[in-house]
Amino acid sequence: MLDFRMVDSSPTRAPSPLLETLVVGAGVAGLTCAGALRSAGRQVVVLERAHGIGGRCATRRFDGQGVDFGPLFAHGHHPAFLKALREVEAEPLRDWPRRVEGGGPPCQPGALEPTVRRVAFAEGMKAFPRHLARGLEIRLETRVTGIRAVPGGFEVVAGDGPPLRCRDLVLALALEQTRRLLDTLEPFPQAAGLRALLGLFGSVPCLTVMAGYALDAPVPAWDVLYPEASDALQLVAQDSTKRAAPRFRTFVAQARPKWSRQHLDAPTEQWGRELLDEAAGHLGPWAATPLWTYPHRWRYARLGPTSELAEPLRIEFPGGARLGLAGDVFSPGGGLQAAWLSGIRLADRFLQEPS
Ligand SMILES: Cc1cc2nc3c(=O)[nH]c(=O)nc-3n(C[C@H](O)[C@H](O)[C@H](O)COP(=O)(O)OP(=O)(O)OC[C@H]3O[C@@H](n4cnc5c(N)ncnc54)[C@H](O)[C@@H]3O)c2cc1C
Structure with missing residues (x-):
């Protein structure tokens, strides 16, 4: 039984309204982060390329x-x-x-x-991610292929529809998938350092x-x-x-x-x-x-061995937009526990500083 809300992501010409937070990836990290933000009253939409949730927790x-x-x-x-x-x-x-x-x-x-x-x-x-997904708005079969910083937010190219606009963007993916999406974001001040940091791991x-x-x-x-x-x-x-x-x-x-x-x-x-x-x-x-x-x-x-960072990353963009990176690489120990912790900690960091 599905108790999260699947939303039709078929192409539409209507312009996307500015969403408060978009989370890319409905694995344990993305669902945890989205759930914590939603519990705090934030508007959150999760985009997932697969036809089901959970990612590697399968x-x-x-x-x-x-x-x-x-x-x-x-x-x-x-x-x-x-x-x-x-x-x-x-x-x-x-x-x-x-x-x-x-x-x-x-x-x-x-x-x-x-x-x-x-x-x-x-x-x-999969009972675990299914539990985490309760009450969330999740758009399945929606692969994100590009992101662009715009004044006060981001434009996210997803599926066949027009770009989605959001103020805060969370990437909660496997490390290599995060790197690929970051490569589509035109250079921003921290880009080179971030690329070098994430390039250390695999x-x-x-x-x-x-x-x-x-x-x-x-x-x-x-x-x-x-x-x-x-x-x-x-x-x-x-x-x-x-x-x-x-x-x-x-x-x-x-x-x-x-x-x-x-x-x-x-x-x-x-x-x-x-x-x-x-x-x-x-x-x-x-x-x-x-x-x-x-x-x-x-x-x-x-x-891989020694592939872990201590904390999820949050990067400020001009106009108050924030990019967050979560996933199993962003907490010590790797695996499900790290993915879950990265999601919770990133949500905390977003919530500590009022948007
Ligand atoms: C075979 C195997 C055994 C494992 N054994 C253990 C173990 O014993 N203990 C342990 O703790 N961990 C284990 N793990 C690791 C654990 O499953 C992961 O660390 C954890 O599930 C990662 O969660 P995540 O949310 O960070 O990433 P993921 O689960 O990978 O979630 C990322 C999600 O993003 C989606 N996505 C990717 N690209 C895009 C895109 N462009 N647009 C939209 N959506 C996208 C993916 O489809 C996926 O649903 C194992 C993993 C595997 C595969």
Whole structure:
């Protein structure tokens, strides 16, 4: 059930009124920022290029059964982030994964440390962004391709319609997507410094395969396996252990960054097959022939090592317009917690200084 408002973004000739705040990106960072601004009474519109919300916090449904193909679970220690997770109206699976095997590194350093809280959701990780999206005005399938500073605000080229005008603009995207959009903004005083700063960091890709089997397929004794010796596999997760009444036994295989980079532009069927075969090497030969399989290429999955800034950025433009940058690179630690914190902190910074 959708409880955010989707708005028709089909072309229209009517001039766009000046919006108070436009947020580009309906991932965790953008939704969090938009929600906090809206709660404080600001007018906010979110633009999202995809046909759904959530960005990398993604769940796909197969015959009604969710499979998480971005983060498998949320983890963190920041009290406000943990509170936000507790508020999600979905059945929480605390401390998932309980059964972890293998000595390979987890996807995020520290994800499995005893002081870190973990939670997944029985209906899928997308429950989190869906909760964050409540009450927001979100224009789906609206890709932003250019931004321009105009007196007192910004013009944003989005979809096929006329440019949208706003006073404050928030970019809440993967790092490389932010850099690309900033390149369309004609030089402004901080441009060179900002480009140099953001150029220091980078995301790593993650080739991912989801696979479904009959429920009588053998059951491994782990929720997540980190196969230390594999050059290809970062992890294999038994996703169906998160589901209340699974119809399939489902597994998700995520490739290591190096292997993903090497195979990023290879045909999908080729790397999908190789990854599945590698997973079958750990599960058993039966796993090479699933009932269904679905590969997904994440070009910008997670931040590379040491890719993080302490705070979201806010840049003043002439006439009182403000550009804000949020997303997982703009808070320590990366991942969902950082994305969420960057959104909250950017909204705070916008609200502290009256517009
Ligand atoms: C396979 C995988 C495993 C992961 N594992 C973990 C983990 O274990 N723990 C953890 O904490 N994190 C993990 N992450 C990372 C985590 O998912 C991200 O850090 C977090 O979701 C980033 O949120 P965000 O809002 O910053 O960006 P995103 O989720 O990328 O949101 C950006 C949004 O902007 C949209 N967009 C992009 N360009 C445009 C445009 N031009 N116009 C309009 N919209 C646009 C995108 O479609 C997207 O919806 C994982 C990610 C992946 C892919």
